[in-house]
Amino acid sequence: MPSPVRTTAAALVVAAVAATILTGCSSGGSPTPDGHPSTAIVTGPSSTPTPVPSAFSTAVPQVRATVPPAVRVAAPSRIAVDWAGVRAEVRPEGVDDRGGMSLPPDPAVAGWYRYGAAPASTTGTVVIAAHVDAVGYGVGPFAHLRDVPAGTTVTLTDTAGDRTRWRIDSVALVAKRGLPWASVFRTDGPRRLVLVSCGGVFDEATHHYESNLIISATPA
Template identity: 50%
Template sequence: MTGPRWTSAESGAEVASVAAAAAAPASRAGTSAGDLPDAVTDPLDVPRQSAALDAQGPAPASPTRLEVPSLGIDVSVQPVGLDEQGRMALIDDPAVAAWYQYGPAPASASGSTVIAAHVDSLTYDVLPFARLRDASPGMEIVVTDAAGAQHRYAVQGRGLVPKDDADWDGAFDRSGPARLTLVTCGGEFDYGARRYLSNLVLTATPTR
């Protein structure tokens, strides 16, 4: 599946990040796409760094719902960790998006909140995140958290990146300005390997 390719005028460093906590235990809430017999998207390779954390206050509320009204996207979100291979796990139900729970949350003061979902599957056909290919700059994204707070973002950029070239250090960065990173698969589909060759990565910044 392909779509128009464009990126933000901002530099990649503006919307990318630096590394997620990877020594965290693998999530039991979901499995990676490679473990799903009918899935056609791949899990995300999460950069590894020390799990040592300084003293912190209460963790921000986790996201539970993501909406992109202009694209008709309205999906529930569930927390995930790492799979047995150290990659970001994905929810068994490909119609549900996954939030990387060892990284920033929407209410975090800094860093990249990562939410990912399959683009399609042999069982569920084309899924909501497939519509992200039509996202345009300034388009509103609304993320609701477990406390009932709504966090609003504006799309800054969207790009189709070959999987081997993806900047996961940037996507999972805990530092820098607070931002939202949405990830799915896209581009050319390799029928022999049953996988897409690229990732569609969308970045958005808080508006209020």
């Protein structure tokens, strides 16, 4: 079953092999999250820092973050990858009650971290993640990204109908026990896109995949 970044687009993958936070992507389904805003909220300077998820979680109940909106920009609504016909709806997601990034229960729908960068942002990382599969839904489109080659184009369409194009420059399958999520969820630094899913060996005892597939892309 297929599956998954640096202060610049390629150094993160090297760093990703080294840190320590467990993340979860399960083949078991999750309840539907309540509420998906139609526009992104990108925060400017504030005394309240943007929340950084500790992991990608299968627990979907969402906790409202106390981040004051500063700038409203269009959220991504669709993603298309020029590889294996990968297409998916994208919904804004926040942080769940376990401190992880919420994900839509249906693997055919990807989640965009709404407290991070948006496609039209001039800095920071656009994070989009999805389950590989889930009971009751089957296999999702991100399951086909394990073998996506560098140089492949990713197109994001936002709620305003604008498109941004990105070129994949790195693909890495990384053990979940060593991922530096703070380096992924950045609102500063160069513009980049990071796609995340699960993969590698599926642990029957924990019902989680043991690795994350992390794909980094830069503006095309």
